[in-house]
Amino acid sequence: xxxxxSAYQAAAAFGLAGAVALSLAACAPSAPVEEGPVEIRIxxxxxxxxxxxxxxxxxxxxxxxxxxxxxxxxxxxxxxxxKITTQYAGKxxxxxxxxxNDVLREFSSRGQLFDLNEAVEAxxxxxxxxxxDVIDMNTIDGSLNALTFGxxxxxxxxxxxKSAELGVEIxxxxxxxxxxxxxxxxxxxxxxxxTYGVTDLSQGxxxxxVWAKQRGEEFMDAxxxxxxxxxxxxxxxxxxxxxxxxxxTTPDVTTEYFGTPYDAVIAGVATSTFMFANxxxxxxxxxxxxxxxxxxxxxxxxxxxxxxxxxNLTVSSQSEHPQEAAMLIDFLLNSEAANEILGxxxxxxxxxxxxxxxxxxxxxxxxxxxxxxxxVRENGSPAPVPAPTGAAAVNTLFQEFAxxxxxxxxxxxxxxAEFMAQAASELG
Amino acid sequence: MSLTHARDTSGVExxxxxxxxxxxxxxxxxxxxxxxxxxxxKDRVAPYLFLAPxxxxxxxxxxxxxxxxxxxxFTNFSLLGDPSWxxxxxxxxxxxxxxxxxxxxxxxxxYVFVSVPLQLAFALALALLLNRGLRGLPIYRSVYYLPSxxxxxxxxxxxxxQMFGRGGLINQILEAFGIQGQSxxxxxxxxxxxxxxxxxxxxxxxxxxxxxALRQIPGYLYxxxxxDGINRRQAFVHITLPMLTPVVLFNLILQLIGxxxxxxxxxxxxxxxxxxxxxxxxxxxxxxxxxxxxxxxGYASAMAWVLFIGIALVTAINFWFSKYWVHYDD
Numbered sequence: 001x002x003x004x005x006s007a008y009q010a011a012a013a014f015g016l017a018g019a020v021a022l023s024l025a026a027c028a029p030s031a032p033v034e035e036g037p038v039e040i041r042i043x044x045x046x047x048x049x050x051x052x053x054x055x056x057x058x059x060x061x062x063x064x065x066x067x068x069x070x071x072x073x074x075x076x077x078x079x080x081x082x083k084i085t086t087q088y089a090g091k092x093x094x095x096x097x098x099x100x101n102d103v104l105r106e107f108s109s110r111g112q113l114f115d116l117n118e119a120v121e122a123x124x125x126x127x128x129x130x131x132x133d134v135i136d137m138n139t140i141d142g143s144l145n146a147l148t149f150g151x152x153x154x155x156x157x158x159x160x161x162k163s164a165e166l167g168v169e170i171x172x173x174x175x176x177x178x179x180x181x182x183x184x185x186x187x188x189x190x191x192x193x194x195t196y197g198v199t200d201l202s203q204g205x206x207x208x209x210v211w212a213k214q215r216g217e218e219f220m221d222a223x224x225x226x227x228x229x230x231x232x233x234x235x236x237x238x239x240x241x242x243x244x245x246x247x248x249t250t251p252d253v254t255t256e257y258f259g260t261p262y263d264a265v266i267a268g269v270a271t272s273t274f275m276f277a278n279x280x281x282x283x284x285x286x287x288x289x290x291x292x293x294x295x296x297x298x299x300x301x302x303x304x305x306x307x308x309x310x311x312n313l314t315v316s317s318q319s320e321h322p323q324e325a326a327m328l329i330d331f332l333l334n335s336e337a338a339n340e341i342l343g344x345x346x347x348x349x350x351x352x353x354x355x356x357x358x359x360x361x362x363x364x365x366x367x368x369x370x371x372x373x374x375x376v377r378e379n380g381s382p383a384p385v386p387a388p389t390g391a392a393a394v395n396t397l398f399q400e401f402a403x404x405x406x407x408x409x410x411x412x413x414x415x416x417a418e419f420m421a422q423a424a425s426e427l428g
Numbered sequence: 429m430s431l432t433h434a435r436d437t438s439g440v441e442x443x444x445x446x447x448x449x450x451x452x453x454x455x456x457x458x459x460x461x462x463x464x465x466x467x468x469x470k471d472r473v474a475p476y477l478f479l480a481p482x483x484x485x486x487x488x489x490x491x492x493x494x495x496x497x498x499x500x501x502f503t504n505f506s507l508l509g510d511p512s513w514x515x516x517x518x519x520x521x522x523x524x525x526x527x528x529x530x531x532x533x534x535x536x537x538x539y540v541f542v543s544v545p546l547q548l549a550f551a552l553a554l555a556l557l558l559n560r561g562l563r564g565l566p567i568y569r570s571v572y573y574l575p576s577x578x579x580x581x582x583x584x585x586x587x588x589x590q591m592f593g594r595g596g597l598i599n600q601i602l603e604a605f606g607i608q609g610q611s612x613x614x615x616x617x618x619x620x621x622x623x624x625x626x627x628x629x630x631x632x633x634x635x636x637x638x639x640x641a642l643r644q645i646p647g648y649l650y651x652x653x654x655x656d657g658i659n660r661r662q663a664f665v666h667i668t669l670p671m672l673t674p675v676v677l678f679n680l681i682l683q684l685i686g687x688x689x690x691x692x693x694x695x696x697x698x699x700x701x702x703x704x705x706x707x708x709x710x711x712x713x714x715x716x717x718x719x720x721x722x723x724x725x726g727y728a729s730a731m732a733w734v735l736f737i738g739i740a741l742v743t744a745i746n747f748w749f750s751k752y753w754v755h756y757d758d
Binding site for chain 1: 506507508509593594595610611613614615616699700701703704705706717720721722723725
């Protein structure tokens, strides 16, 4: 027996009906503030070690505040933002949210973050020991939207063992961009092309951020792009030259390690790359060769580096218990008890008073990264203000144009000009 | 004949009941009305009760959100904060002021119209092979079906990354032949090709459907043809293929719909970027980036509806053309 025409049509039509559906449930429960037991939710991303210490620190908070229960929602970074924004759209956001710099203004400009100044005035959150520039960095339109949860800074790492094997000296501290180029070209030449001296970082907007600061400019300020087109052309030309000399990875290799260039160093494909200092210990743990860590290459005396928020803690404006949420933030950021447990998984504490507690028992490797961060604390530039709305899209554009240059689809000059125009329209 | 007869009978019964009812006003018989109620219950209400779980699911989980996304497509909804009406702006921007969107359309069309025909041809070829009464057929069938079960999963996409990467399996094989490979997923000229191969590789599900259909072709057709003295090739062209056409249409439409909506392979293989240089920027991947990374859910909703209409059109065209090539045996 054959199935007839209509059955096939019905089946195919059914497949079509289910084809596209964006589901966004929207419901708005608003319970009154309750006396007595309070339940708050916190969300963060990270790896297993971070989950472990964060949970332990929150347990401690619950022990100190028996009436507050903290529900924890944690996982990897993949899909983290999707989850938070979807919860917001469903009017069901967590009370305390770990966020990253690039999206801070997206949330605050739409009124989605609680002004922590209210908690400071209510005496539930202390700012004692906090550097003013970190507070300014987190203040948007007069309201304190976030507090930095761990500071870090830009760093460069070199595979010591492989460099020695190839007979190339690692650049000395105080090295310049030219020194880096010489080193990278020498490595690739010495290895006969089997290993690259540096990963191509032309798509690294965070690297360009330092480059711009070293030239007295900024990648973005509150109003939008804050650098000249010449600066961008110089940056992209620097990497184009390094590709031409063989020092930097070829475009196909660069693409493979696009999001995490340090994986190329772990895999032995390249001997040096950029990372954030707080990532150093984790990367070193996943490879046998010793990694040297240094500040970014620089020009003259301006290192262009600053204490950068690795991540931030915020309270949702949807929270029914913002004061209790702020108390949790206060505990995590300002108490010695919490920082002894948290250590420096997220970077060093911003609050100078608890740095000692957090770094009480760090190993030798972590101490090397901390030294870089501390050197920037002493001799760095002020942190940039939060990026404007649309910054995330500009970062993506930056990567796309850099890739088009890498694959020879656009000249440096054309790409730079088009980027300036398109980025301005994203921010406009 | 029998229909008219049935109607006549019921007419007589209804008439006689009416007469009886008029004749005995003081003592109405309860039986008809109860049976009427139970008939209504049985014919009208009960089916919907049985359908209720599906209906609730359809209206609340499918249709409701779909209509909501239609509304959102006319707003500037950002996921954060409330949507505000922008009319047709999103749709106009899609086609006039977003070159990246047109890129994603182009990538998706290439993917759909190259990978689906290849996949179906592969599936049919394997089904014909397996239909020749192989020993251990269930084992082969399962083995060939396996990729379809896991093909759209993250695990396989990760595997693909390993295979087509710079130090991957493909390059190791090439090296054995003295060919210096490249990163196939890191090159804009070949990245989409690896994803097309991945889709073709998951031919198992159409293959199983082809196999079932091959089994359904009545043997007497071949016997009659054999009597007429036709050869194998003629039998394939004049019997097998025509008898299979409804299943070809079915597989074609389902695989087209699936390919238009492919997301996971591109997301995993390109690390969510759609790169290198947007060469694997599938429609749904760009939609996802717009909605969740760039906070433009209204725009993403408009993209979803354009895709929906696009798939509906392609499907409708397929149905319309099907009358010229699909043979129904009913």
